[in-house]
Amino acid sequence: MAVDVVPSVTKKRRTAVWGSPLTYALALAVAAVSIAPVAYVILGGFRTTAQINADPAALPNPWVWTTYGRVLSQGNFWTELWNSTVIALSTTLGVVVLGVCAAFVLARYTFRGREVLYTYFTLGLLFPAGAAILPLYLMLRDMDLINSYYAVILPQVAFQLPLTIVVLRPFLTAVPMELEDAAMIDGSSRLGFFWRILLPLSGPALVTVGVLGFVASWNAFLLPLFVIQDVSLQTLPLGVQNFSTQYTSDTAGILAFTSLAMLPALLFFTFAERQIVGGLQGAIKG
Amino acid sequence: MTTTNPTQSLADRAGVRSARLRPAGNTTRAARTRRKWYEIVGLTTPAVVVYTMFVLVPMGFAVYYSLYRWKGVGPPTEFVGWRNYLLAFEDPIFRDALWNNAIILVGSLVFQLPIALGIALLLNRRFRGRAFFRLLVFVPYVLAEVTVGIMWKLVLIRDGSVDAILKALGLGGLVQGWLSDLPLIIWTMLFILTWKYVGFAIILFLAGLSNIPDELTEAASIDGASWWQIQRHVTIPLLGPTIRIWMFLSMIGSLQVFDVLWVVAAPSVRSLGAANTMATYMVDNGFFARLWGYGNAVAVILFVISFVAALLFQRFVLRRDIQGALTGAK
Incomplete structure (x- = not known):
């Protein structure tokens, strides 16, 4: 379960020692393969297209700082950053609120049809959400939602709900029954118990599903590609793709723009790595 | 789960007790049951509605549209039955x-399993700096598919940095049309997807390794097993359930893969029949060529x-591994 993750990590760190040279050699090789292309893109943004064409694999010489500034004003970077942020935050809020309410009922109520309802939600994990993109587009078009934030947010909340409920339910079930009984004896209703005791206790699990929802929304491409045609509403992945097809000959510009688009994700990941990893671990252990 | 659940009767008793303290009108058993159902319905309805409407209903519409020839304007009228299929x-x-x-499905399993297993076993060893290496190894996974696609497209372009590095290493003979040689493209894609x-x-x-108790590996090591023998005979077999769940997720992901191929392969390449998947084919034909009935059939x-x-x-394969996590079957 998600709660076990953090203590076990810290416990192991305490006993860390220096590994053998072979361990470090292998780890370095693996790390190099993982980040070499990323480093190439970031460094490439500091070169000119002429430098890149002359020698594609060299370091910046001399360093050019203007490309990054240029793409920030030339593209719609700031608008796209804003759109991505609004959509990802709304998706996160939606999926956490809807998910925790449903997971609470599935975890703490006994009623006929509960397992059927749970199975109904988990069906969403069995088939690819992307398969339904064409009819989803038609539906959103008939609802007059194309070219609005809602056209991205609502389906993304729906796509993310099965995983959220699968992660949250065991977490909420694990909160001891004694706590609930004590709250009841003190005159609290079950909703009062949910609001005043269970929610504050589930902070870590909520952060985990929130982070997973945020990352999924931030990286999404297929759905925005279908439902956002208005340039002023485009998200970062659409922006990166458009920039790269619009200025094909401006290699340095594309590299700089791609780096800038990566930056928020990389910063966010460094900050929330434990939650992302913990969340995925929770998902398989739950 | 039946109504004879002990926790339920405990909660009921607690309810009776608190009801005795507050002699209000809602103290009857029927009123409490009614209230319970209000709460159940009220709390689950938003999730059920959003999920049904945007995940399951569209799939039903797809079946309906797939039976028509339809340009996407007005209601579909030209019924063609199974013809689109x-x-x-x-x-x-x-x-x-x-x-x-x-x-992609088979290749992802065949290549990723040994690579990931090797790296996971390596990064599961205790050594200083492990957290830092883990962070770096996870980077490709958090980057957006589009970003990854554009990045590799620029790196693999003809006379790009990969070609330059190969030539500098004296391996110029290996230089290929990574993104233009039609039979080769799908393997380039498989490489990018594996990297990602x-x-x-x-x-x-x-995560699976952190669940394996240290006592088991320690016992094996006291019995004189080498590090490699411990991995081979203790750790990897215990990792079985995790590996099978990963295979499941990887399989579903492989069937719907879209973003990377869409961004990396030029539309002209796709129209020649290379670097398509079911998803890119569906989007090309359904959305961009406006063959809505056909696209929905795909x-x-x-x-x-x-x-x-x-x-x-x-x-x-999974059977009891997931203990009903995906189907609810107990």
């Missing part, structure tokens, strides 16, 4: 797309293949 299976480009999905998603497998495997095929594969895998 037959057309899809007759189109060599769609058959190539199916084949490519199969290559192997981090996900590593995360899951590390969507249904993709859906049915995924669903059948998922059920088969679950029945024959």
Whole structure:
């Protein structure tokens, strides 16, 4: 379960020692393969297209700082950053609120049809959400939602709900029954118990599903590609793709723009790595 | 779960007790049951509505639209029955797309499993700086598919940095048309997808490894087993359930793969029948060529293949691993 993750990590760190040279050699090789292309893109943004064409694999010489500034004003970077942020935050809020309410009922109520309802939600994990993109587009078009934030947010909340409920339910079930009984004896209703005791206790699990929802929304491409045609509403992945097809000959510009688009994700990941990893671990252990 | 659940009766007793303290009108058993159902319905309805409407209903519409020839304007009127499905299976480009999905599915499992297992075992060893290396290894997984696609497209372009590095190493003979040699493209894609998603497998495997009690490996080591013998005979077998769940997720992901191929392969390459998957074929034909009925038929095929594969895998491979996490079957 998600709660076990953090203590076990810290416990192991305490006993860390220096590994053998072979361990470090292998780890370095693996790390190099993982980040070499990323480093190439970031460094490439500091070169000119002429430098890149002359020698594609060299370091910046001399360093050019203007490309990054240029793409920030030339593209719609700031608008796209804003759109991505609004959509990802709304998706996160939606999926956490809807998910925790449903997971609470599935975890703490006994009623006929509960397992059927749970199975109904988990069906969403069995088939690819992307398969339904064409009819989803038609539906959103008939609802007059194309070219609005809602056209991205609502389906993304729906796509993310099965995983959220699968992660949250065991977490909420694990909160001891004694706590609930004590709250009841003190005159609290079950909703009062949910609001005043269970929610504050589930902070870590909520952060985990929130982070997973945020990352999924931030990286999404297929759905925005279908439902956002208005340039002023485009998200970062659409922006990166458009920039790269619009200025094909401006290699340095594309590299700089791609780096800038990566930056928020990389910063966010460094900050929330434990939650992302913990969340995925929770998902398989739950 | 039946109504004779002990926790339930405890809660009921607690309810009775608190009811005795507050002699209000809602103290009867019927009122409490009614209130419970209000809460159940009220709390689950938003999630049920959003999920049903945006995940399940569209799939139903896909089946309906797939039976028509339809340009997407006005209601569909030209009923063609199964014709769209037959057309899809007759189109060599769609058959190539199916084949490519199969290559990606099998290739992802075959390449990612040993790589991820090796890296996970390496990063599961205790050494200083391990957290830092883990962070770096996960980076490809958090980057957006589009970003990854554009990045590799720029790196692999003709006379780009990969070619330059190969030449500098004296391996100029290996230089290929990574993105233009039609039979080669799908393998380039498989490489990019492996690079992107192997981090996900590593995360899951590390999670599984952290669940294996130290006592087991310590006991084996006291019995004189080498590090490699411990991994081979203790750790990897215990990781079985995690590996099977990863295989399941990887399989579903492989069947719907879209973003990376869409961004990396030029549309002209796709129209020649290379680097298509079911998903890119569906979007090209349904959305961009406005063959909505046809596109929806492809969507249904993709859906049915995924669903059948998922059920088969679950029945024959996962069985008790997930303890009902995906189906609710206890």
